[in-house]
Amino acid sequence: MKKTLTEIVSPNIKALGVPIVILLVLIVLSAISYKIAFSKLSAQREELTTAKNVEKVLINKEAVLSQIQGEVGSYVDAAALAVPSQNPALAMISQLKNLALNKSVILSSIKGGSESTTQSSLMSADITLGIEGPSVAIIDYLKAVNTLAPLSTLDRVKINQSGGSARAEAMVRTYFAALPTKLPAMTEPIKELTAEEKDLLSKLSQLTAPMFINLTPQTPVVRESPFD
């Protein structure tokens, strides 16, 4: 006589069969749902970390900006006078003339050259000077060019002396650069001024600034009629 499968399996195993199947289903279900849940949680955790980092950057940025709010205005004046945004040749010529008066030398010739661009965004304009006076005064004058704003360099100097007076030719190269046009992204960390930059800034603020005169507009006047 042939026995069926239910007859072959013992009643004990039969009793365990259903819960084991349920348990296996539960395990599989758990594995799938936990996998989904963990991936979601991990993404959320990553998002939270990014948000916290951005928040930290913003807190720092706000603190730095609030801290320098009062003093940054004076920094701008010194820095913008040292490296202006437009060709400073005329301002520099005025500075060189004033300096000549102070150092008791005569500027016998002043010649402005064309603008030139360097590899970076820095541009320059050359001014060739003819200077007359005692050699010591001329050297003193040329050394003082370094103390003028806008920043400049002395490229080549030739001094000739005969009799009691000397004559020098010097090329002053003065620099300028276009202003930055865009602000960094709001969430980008702010760059605080380093000690070295503050030191440079204090040196720039000691430069002799060009004298600018603000002309106030003339008030309208009643013109007299020439026919009356």
Next chain:
Amino acid sequence: MVTIGLALFVIIAAILAAYFVINSINLQASIKNQNTLKESIKSLEETEQRLILVVDRLSKAKEISGKTSVIKELENLSSVLASIPTQTTLTEAVLSRGTTDTTFMVENSTVLTQLMASLIIRTEYQRIDLLSFSFNPSLGYIISLGFASK
């Protein structure tokens, strides 16, 4: 066993759900805080613009200070002129980056010795080359020297 498994499943699910909710609350709070900070930073935009300008100008100023200039050579020449004998005349000086070519006129050999003695002790130069040496009975000794800066 099934009951225990089911209970474990529910407990873990509840913990994960709680964790999810807490993270969501923190995320919302952080985003809200960010918005407040952004508003505050927006009101400080002018300050930020100024700072960006200052940083930009400083980088340019640094670049300029690294460029060729003969200021050091002028300072050294000034120091030399202050130390040489008074009967010596500097007739010509050509200054370029790193080098200074000079021509001195000296009345007599005694002053020439004094001039050489004053130049030998100079420490600001790496080398001093004698470029030319001549004697003119009416003018005296004419010496051309090349100074190489350190």
